[in-house]
Amino acid sequence: MSEEILINVTPRETRVALVENGMLQEVLVERSSRRGYVGNIYKGRISRVMPGMQAAFVEVGLQRTAFLHASDIVRPSLPIVADNGDLLPPLPPPIGELVREGQEVIVQIVKDPIGTKGARLTTHLSIPSRYLVLLPYSKVLGVSARIEVEEERARLKEMLAGLVGESPLGYIVRTNAEGQAGESLAEDVAYLGRLWAAVQDSAAKARVGECVYEDLALAQRALRDLMRPSIEKVRIDSRETLERAQRFVAQFMPELAERVEHYPGERPIFDLYGVEDEIQKALRKEVPLKSGGYLIVDQTEAMTTIDVNTGAFLGSRNLEETVFRTNLEAAQAAARQLRLRNLGGIIIIDFIDMTDEEHKRQVIRLLEKALARDHAKTTVYEMSELGLVEMTRKRTTESLERQLCEPCPACAGRGSLKTAETVTYEIFREITRAVRQFEAAKLLVLAAPKVVGRILDEEGAAVAELEEFIGKTIRFQAEEHYSQEQYDVVLL
Template sequence: MSEEILINVTPRETRVAVVENGMLQELHIERASRRGVVGNIYKGRVQRVMPGMQAAFVEIGLDRAAFLHASDILKPALAGEGDDAPPPPGPPPTINSLVHEGQEIVVQVVKDPIGSKGARLTTQLSIPSRYLVFLPHSRVLGVSARIEDEAQRARLKALMASLANGSGQGYIVRTNAEGQPDEALAEDVAYLQRAWGVIRAASASTRVGQRIYEDLALPLRAVRDLMRKDVDKVRVDSREAFEKLTTFANQFMPDLAERIEHYAGERPIFDLYGVEDEILRAMQKEVPLKSGGHLIIDQTEAMTTVDVNTGSFLGQRNLEETVYRTNLEAAQAVARQLRLRNLGGIIIIDFIDMTDDEHRRQVLRTLEKGLLHDHARTSVHEFSPLGLVEMTRKRTTESLERQLCEPCHECGGRGTLKTPETLTYEIFREITRAVRQFEASQLLVIASPRVVTKITEEESAAVAELEEFLGKSIRFQADEQYAQEQYDVVLL
């Protein structure tokens, strides 16, 4: 499999695209006006404690107060025992026993503000490096589940136990550490210990609402988190960013530094790989399949739904085979679209009904296989009695659509508009209401050209009847500035 990372840098926006076998799989965007805050550590103040929610709202200097649940607060009694210690008997501590209003607290953002919700916080801090995640308040020594070789897992766990050296601090070994020499991980441990020393010193001197620690900018973060041995090259179109990335790579991943290239071509790098076209397609609800079928993806506040349709695909044998082939292709497409569109939360997939249990199993396995390359944590459940597949995908940032788009001003985000016919009868009712409330010899209705055309050309008889019924003259005026659902009834 060929994999490349493309980095497009402009003064106010940076975009990172992950391209596998010529197809866009992931897109990450960071804008100067709205940088993500996941991973940042702040000194906050507890603003309000909500016992009914077992949570608190914490002021950390963002536009909205952030949310801290009791389960995300480091329990003082367990701070020295680590996450591998058995939980104490009895009910978990209540939010009132953990924090109080006005308390200063050091917290880390685990989820960006999304929609109307504030950021999600934790006091269980974690600091990532190239190969490790450092857990200063835990004794856990874990290895990424994506490292499947048991010999490698055992080696890495023994090495981390040695490097931790009874410090009472924890580490999680990241996927990138597979096959790395002991010295590379030892260097990461030394770097993380230095970073932790700086954070601890800053925590004591920083004022409430200020940032103590900030994660790397997107280009550096992309190289740290996404660059692996199977990545063929990283191409960046900014000389300044290229130099920063090269310096970073030489320090932290010297064996991969030569794969970073500066792209100096005249044609925009995203155009060269067709990424801009893929981004436009990722904004559409309908996703065509090669077989002739298609997906319909609907993102709502509560969940994302994916509907699979055969479309024009007729198949070669019988209906069951046609459905099976379409669902197999759809499962692969769904896995890619979730990753590309960064869709998270609850996801419901309505595959075309299948009667064969083995076909269902194969479709589910195809979906799970497609999700293996996804960096976000996913959980897929079996087919429900209604033939639906329910799954979740961890959401830490806004979806691609919500980063790039806003609700339609004309329809208020509904995705539909009232028809000219519906608006015609609504206007007739408003005219009647106005005449009964106020004195007027005649009325003027100002509306969009499409609605006025509907009324004057197709409903002229109804207008004449209304004028006779009310005893008033009614004039209509089209205005290009009026949206389809906008109109005014003026009394003259």
């Protein structure tokens, strides 16, 4: 599989694209005016304890207070034994026993502010490096679940145990460490040790609301998280960013240093690879499939829904086979769209109904296989009787659409406008309401050209009846800059 990382830098924005076999799979965007906060560590203060929610609100220097749940607070916990002797996960004690108002805490942001919600916090700090994740408050040595070969998992865990010895710090081996030698892990252990000492020193001196550890800028973060032996090239169109990236790669992954190169072309790098067009397509609801079918992707506050349709695909054998082929293609396309659009939370995929149980299993297996390359954690549940697949995808930042777009001012995010007919009758009601409240000799109605045109062409008799009813003349004036739903009734 051919994989490349493209990094496009302008003075106020950095964008990273991951391209596999010429097809865009992932887009990351960071703007200097709105850098993400995930991974940053702050000194905060508990501003309010909410016993009913088992949570507290914390001031960390952001616009809105952040949210800290009791389950995200480090504490000694004893296992609970069920009646049958099984060990159950410990329940968090009441939030009031864990924190108090005015208390200072060191917290890390695990989810950016999204919509009207503040950032989500944890006191279970974690600091990633190239091959490891440091867990300073957890004496645990683990290996990423994405490393599936048992012999490799055992080798890495044994190697890590030898490196950390009796250290009180915990570590998780990242997926990138698969196949790496002990020297690479040793360098990361030393680096993370120095970094944690610096964080502790900063935290001791910091005031409430100050950041004591900030995650890397997007370009270096992308190299840390996405760079692996299968990446053939990293192409960067900024000399300054290239130099920083080369220093970063030379320090942490020297064996891949020669793959980082400058893109000097006149044509923008995202245009050359077709990335700009793919980003525009990712902002649309409809996703065409090669077979002629299509997906409809709807993102709402509560969940994201993906509807699968056969469209123009008629198949060549029978209906069940046509539906099965469409669903297989849709499963791969849906997995790509979730990653490309950075959609998270609860996701419902409405596949076309299938009667064959084996077909259903194959569609689910293909969906899981397609999601396996996703960096975000996903969980897929069995297909329901209605052909619905429920799944979750971990969300830490805003989706691509919410990063790049805002609600339409004309429809206020509804995705539809009132018809000219509906607005016409609203205007008539508003006229009646206005003359009952205020004295006026005549009225002037300002509205969109389409609405005024409809009133004059189709509602002449209704306007005459209304003028007779209220005993006043009404004049209509078209305003080019008015949206279809906008109007004003002026008393003269």
